[in-house]
Amino acid sequence: MKPRLPDYGGASLADLLPGVGAQLGVPNAVDTIGLPAAEKYLVFLVDGLGAALLDEYAEHAPYLASLRGRQLTCGVPSTTATSITSLGTGLPPGRHGLAGYSFWYPPSGQVLATLRWPAEISALDVQPQLTYFERLQDAGVATAVIAPAHFAGSGLSTAALRGPAFLPVRDESDQPRRVELAVEAMSRGQRAVGYLYERNLDHAGHERGVGSTAWLRRLAEVDALAQALRSGLSDEVVVLITGDHGMVNVPKTNRLIVEDEPELLTGVRALAGEGRLRQLMTAEPDAVAARWRDRLGEQAWVRTRAEAEAEGWFGPLSPSLAPRFGDVLVARSDDGAVMTRTLPREMSLVGMHGSLTAAEMDIPLLIG
Structure with missing residues (x-):
């Protein structure tokens, strides 16, 4: 898909x-x-x-x-x-x-x-x-x-x-x-x-x-x-x-909680976005993207910022604004989400959005 x-x-x-x-x-x-x-x-x-x-x-x-x-x-x-x-x-x-x-x-x-x-x-x-x-x-x-x-x-x-x-x-x-x-x-x-x-x-x-x-x-x-x-x-x-x-609707059985899989956060200095499209800030985008692709496979569209820009996700990307968008973007293609316990309110959500x-x-x- x-x-x-x-x-x-x-x-x-x-x-x-x-x-x-x-x-x-x-x-x-x-x-x-x-x-x-x-x-x-x-x-x-x-x-x-x-x-x-x-x-x-x-x-x-x-x-x-x-x-x-x-x-x-x-x-x-x-x-x-x-x-x-x-x-x-x-x-x-x-x-x-x-x-x-x-x-x-x-x-x-x-x-x-x-x-x-x-x-x-x-x-x-x-x-x-x-x-x-x-x-x-x-x-x-x-x-x-x-x-x-x-x-x-x-x-x-x-x-x-x-x-x-x-x-x-x-x-x-x-x-x-x-x-x-x-x-x-x-x-x-x-x-x-x-x-x-x-x-x-x-x-x-x-x-x-x-x-x-x-x-x-x-x-x-x-x-x-x-x-x-x-x-x-x-x-x-x-x-x-x-x-x-x-x-x-995102079932509780299809939520990847990053604290439970700490290897996914290797090299990641910050998380942004939301569960359906998590944005990862990192100085190692290719390595981080590869790690997330291996983990999620067809459950997500994992892109570096450059790949997402080339694909047309954001429209023309102003150079001064580019660093605001994730170095790596994890967009769920199924009914799942990427969650973090640092945002406990998000854990209670049933319906979500953000992906493509x-x-x-x-x-x-x-x-x-």
């Missing part, structure tokens, strides 16, 4: 806002996806909504299933921090440098966890490129982000989504309020782009697993919210519904 490679520059999540920009007259923007023409767009991103999951559980999301047709890929790793930054900047990971859920950050000589951003590290230093929202604003397009209130000013929000008006969601169970905020976002200008983020499906998948009762309940709630957004917005607004990655299987890489693009 070959890895599902991202379609950068064609139909990837990084191409979505540039496509919107082209429809709205942003200079030099190109729509490679083929979006419907409009002057107002709402991007509704459902964390953890993979294309294969929507197909498999269509009966629990009849409205979303009725829109099914188009498809995108996310980037690599197939994880939220990387995907949100690709969406927000219009750039592949190799150009924006948010290299995973956690990644090696050379200026501080540490692994940077993107959801627990250290106060001493500036998001503008980590990701100084203009966001696509800033480009839209420069072209006279009104922009707004609708997200949980405590996301305001966070490191990841600043790196990936800075520029728009921030419309806080204080109660994520209050769907009518989110529809009101979407209407507000779309009323901010003659040309407008809004972004609405929903995270509960992903949380249920991590905690209970894809297909669990809790996960199916969240999927039904997402379906209801999507339908309510469409009903509450005027016909001039195009609603673009997508995800940031898919998810697979179609289940994780393919995301829907639904036009509402």
Whole structure:
């Protein structure tokens, strides 16, 4: 089985806002996806909504299933921090440098966890490129982000989504309020782009697993919210519904715990990433990669950074950002994971993502 490679520059999540920009007259923007023409767009991103999951559980999301047709890929790793930054900047990971859920950050000589951003590290230093929202604003397009209130000013929000008006969601169970905020976002200008983020499906998948009762309940709630957004917005607004990655359930019997096989860590100075795509920092990439290939065989795609770059995992890789990506990358091709006891919270996860299987890489693009 070959890895599902991202379609950068064609139909990837990084191409979505540039496509919107082209429809709205942003200079030099190109729509490679083929979006419907409009002057107002709402991007509704459902964390953890993979294309294969929507197909498999269509009966629990009849409205979303009725829109099914188009498809995108996310980037690599197939994880939220990387995907949100690709969406927000219009750039592949190799150009924006948010290299995973956690990644090696050379200026501080540490692994940077993107959801627990250290106060001493500036998001503008980590990701100084203009966001696509800033480009839209420069072209006279009104922009707004609708997200949980405590996301305001966070490191990841600043790196990936800075520029728009921030419309806080204080109660994520209050769907009518989110529809009101979407209407507000779309009323901010003659040309407008809004972004609405929903995270509960992903949380249920991590905690209970894809297909669990809790996960199916969240999927039904997402379906209801999507339908309510469409009903509450005027016909001039195009609603673009997508995800940031898919998810697979990882059985406890298929988890390689690195502390139990210490020979695999010979020459490895740091671990980053996540269980489905572990990033190894080492001065001996060829030797380390060979050792991991011998251990995992067809259970993983093991690549040195140079091999992954040549294969197109990250898109064009800026030399200044390359050291953030693992010297060796271990991407599970089966339903397994590479775990470490230094991250005990990860041990409790049921659903995971990050690798290059179609289940994780393919995301829907639904036009509402």
